[in-house]
Amino acid sequence: MHVRLAWKAARLWLMLLWLMLAGVLAGCSLSSAGQEAVLKVYTSRHYEVDSRLYEAFTEQTGIRIEEVKGTAEELLERIIAEGEQTTADLFVSVDGGVLEQAKAHQLFQAIESAVWEEQVPERWRDDESYWTAISSRARVIVYAKDRVDPAELTSYQNLADPNWKGRLLIRSSANGYNQSLLASLAALNGLQDTLDWAAGVARNLARSPEGGDRAQLKGLLEGAGDVALVNTYYLAGLLGSDDMDVARETAGLGVVFPDQKEDEWGTHVNISGIGLIRHSGNKEAAVQLIEFLTGSEAQTRLAHDNFEYPVNPEASMPDILSEWSEFKAQPVSFSEWEAYRPQLADVAEISGWD
Numbered sequence: 559m560h561v562r563l564a565w566k567a568a569r570l571w572l573m574l575l576w577l578m579l580a581g582v583l584a585g586c587s588l589s590s591a592g593q594e595a596v597l598k599v600y601t602s603r604h605y606e607v608d609s610r611l612y613e614a615f616t617e618q619t620g621i622r623i624e625e626v627k628g629t630a631e632e633l634l635e636r637i638i639a640e641g642e643q644t645t646a647d648l649f650v651s652v653d654g655g656v657l658e659q660a661k662a663h664q665l666f667q668a669i670e671s672a673v674w675e676e677q678v679p680e681r682w683r684d685d686e687s688y689w690t691a692i693s694s695r696a697r698v699i700v701y702a703k704d705r706v707d708p709a710e711l712t713s714y715q716n717l718a719d720p721n722w723k724g725r726l727l728i729r730s731s732a733n734g735y736n737q738s739l740l741a742s743l744a745a746l747n748g749l750q751d752t753l754d755w756a757a758g759v760a761r762n763l764a765r766s767p768e769g770g771d772r773a774q775l776k777g778l779l780e781g782a783g784d785v786a787l788v789n790t791y792y793l794a795g796l797l798g799s800d801d802m803d804v805a806r807e808t809a810g811l812g813v814v815f816p817d818q819k820e821d822e823w824g825t826h827v828n829i830s831g832i833g834l835i836r837h838s839g840n841k842e843a844a845v846q847l848i849e850f851l852t853g854s855e856a857q858t859r860l861a862h863d864n865f866e867y868p869v870n871p872e873a874s875m876p877d878i879l880s881e882w883s884e885f886k887a888q889p890v891s892f893s894e895w896e897a898y899r900p901q902l903a904d905v906a907e908i909s910g911w912d
């Protein structure tokens with residue numbers, strides 16, 4: 559009898575204990591679900607440094623970041639389709655023109671933050687605060703020092719000169735980096751001039767366009783061509799590589815910032831940037847992330863780890879970027895460039911530059 563009673567009591571105790579434990583667990587999960595903020599960043603950037611920055615942000619704030627990756631086109635379509643139900647809090651692009659597109663589709667809301675305004679000079683902020691640049695880069699000519707006299711390559715126009723026939727390495731004309739260059743040239747020199755230039759580029763191709771900017775540099779090192787057109791961070795990444803073989807090989811490459819003469823427009827510059835989604839349910843945390851990404855610590859890491867020009871003047875740069883900082887940049891007008899996009903849609907067919 560005593561044994562049975564004791565057994566019953568023990569079972570009761572066990573049950574009580576279990577209920578208490580379950581209660582504690584339920585409480586835990588409730589409070590974490592209630593408090594744990596998760597930011598969804600729809601991003602068309604594809605650089606490792608981003609995940610490291612997001613991890614650092616989570617460490618500082620406890621706010622978790624979920625990256626949703628895709629092309630800018632896919633992501634914009636998705637945000638538009640999702641409408642008010644969108645799970646996107648922020649949208650990141652490697653092209654100021656795409657940020658203008660998102661703004662025109664009314665996908666953004668104004669970023670309200672004195673911290674951000676102090677960190678980022680006006681020229682890198684949308685005039686209505688719908689987006690901000692987080693970095694910039696220039697599109698430059700790279701050449702093999704042993705085969706090219708850089709005096710012959712001072713302008714983008716030179717890339718269409720007949721003496722580069724069969725020697726030019728460049729990715730597809732449909733690529734966003736080249737589209738923004740073409741649009742900027744059209745805005746400055748007129749559409750017909752730019753289409754003629756594209757036809758000259760097509761005639762000079764060393765091979766039909768393949769791969770990204772990095773592939774063009776590789777082609778240059780392998781002797782597939784003598785000149786290439788790439789974004790600064792790809793070249794700086796090779797020159798600043800920890801791999802001594804890579805750094806030594808790349809030392810044979812020279813760089814030209816095109817169009818520096820007085821009567822020329824300057825080198826083409828574009829940005830990576832971020833906008834706050836209008837229907838974000840996490841506005842406060844999203845603004846915190848914008849403040850973090852444009853803060854001097856994150857900006858310094860973007861410059862040192864990925865060789866992008868910081869937009870925050872307080873950030874430090876690696877030597878190579880400081881060396882490359884003194885150049886005349888093309889006037890930037892993303893909305894004007896966007897206006898040329900439809901007219902450049904057939905550039906491959908018209909010019910033969912695939």
Ligand SMILES: [Fe+2]
Pocket residue numbers: 652789
């Ligand atoms: Fe890139």
